[in-house]
Amino acid sequence: MSDKVDRRAFLADGIRTAGTVALAGAAGVLAGQSSRAEPMVWQLDPDKCIACTNCATKCVLDVSAVKCLNCFDMCGYCDICTGYYEMGYLALDTAAENQACPTGAIVRRFVEERSGQRFYEYTIDKPLCIGCGKCVKGCALMNGSLCMQVEHDRCLDCNECAIAIACPTQAFYRIPASQTEIMKRKAVTALASRAQRALQSAGGDAAKRQEALEMLARVEQQQRWRAEQERLQTADSRRRTDGDRAAGTSDEERTTNA
Numbered sequence: 001m002s003d004k005v006d007r008r009a010f011l012a013d014g015i016r017t018a019g020t021v022a023l024a025g026a027a028g029v030l031a032g033q034s035s036r037a038e039p040m041v042w043q044l045d046p047d048k049c050i051a052c053t054n055c056a057t058k059c060v061l062d063v064s065a066v067k068c069l070n071c072f073d074m075c076g077y078c079d080i081c082t083g084y085y086e087m088g089y090l091a092l093d094t095a096a097e098n099q100a101c102p103t104g105a106i107v108r109r110f111v112e113e114r115s116g117q118r119f120y121e122y123t124i125d126k127p128l129c130i131g132c133g134k135c136v137k138g139c140a141l142m143n144g145s146l147c148m149q150v151e152h153d154r155c156l157d158c159n160e161c162a163i164a165i166a167c168p169t170q171a172f173y174r175i176p177a178s179q180t181e182i183m184k185r186k187a188v189t190a191l192a193s194r195a196q197r198a199l200q201s202a203g204g205d206a207a208k209r210q211e212a213l214e215m216l217a218r219v220e221q222q223q224r225w226r227a228e229q230e231r232l233q234t235a236d237s238r239r240r241t242d243g244d245r246a247a248g249t250s251d252e253e254r255t256t257n258a
């Protein structure tokens, strides 16, 4: 059911995840704006998120600053989208009772029929999304292209994010404001391939070449962030192991002295 299709046939601009905000982030990096003094913002790692519903209920805002998005480079454009349809749907139509989303925030649009298979595009009507993660959980059964991110134009950037405190998987991070997003690893790989293809086909078209370079900058930014997290995690594990070893030695010394 996770039939892959050539997304470029559907979309001129594959990933429309964080949209213009994300592009602004990449442009910021291109312009070399990242610095130590840069303000930090809250963001969540969709690879860690288990769509537990805390994002909808724990935010200090009445309607959460966390919203769903669809990463089109990962989407299968499935007819029977497990993120869109309620598990026990009665019919494959857009009637409210057949939709998983409690607020009707997912828009299903027919794209094309190919070899007898129908393909649909799923976009999120952001103002309607409450960040409940129900669609994210459903989509995880297939390609996992639906995921959540903190919307920076809504987030109050609380000193202690109430969701971060409640998050069972420690998925929340402080990231540089110019980065804006945390992409799934698979999404980064898909974007890297698209960027390389775009660069190769750009030829002498300066605008297309610039677009491809911005995609690559976005990829590199994500890869740098992941590498830094892994470095911090390794350093932390080493500190813990050294601490445990030192504590073990002290216990041994106490036993010997006694």
Ligand code: SF4
Pocket (backbone or CB within 6 Å): 044, 048, 049, 050, 051, 052, 053, 054, 055, 133, 163, 166, 167, 168, 169, 170, 171, 172
């Ligand atoms: S609290 Fe954490 S695990 Fe739960 S939905 Fe939010 S990011 Fe995902």
Ligand code: SF4
Pocket (backbone or CB within 6 Å): 067, 068, 100, 101, 102, 103, 104, 105, 106, 124, 128, 129, 130, 131, 132, 133, 134, 135, 136
């Ligand atoms: S996160 Fe919840 S409210 Fe938002 S689109 Fe998905 S199911 Fe609908």
Ligand code: SF4
Pocket (backbone or CB within 6 Å): 042, 058, 059, 060, 061, 064, 065, 066, 150, 154, 155, 156, 157, 158, 159, 160, 161, 162, 163, 164
């Ligand atoms: S920082 Fe505050 S406003 Fe932003 S997501 Fe967390 S709780 Fe909500």
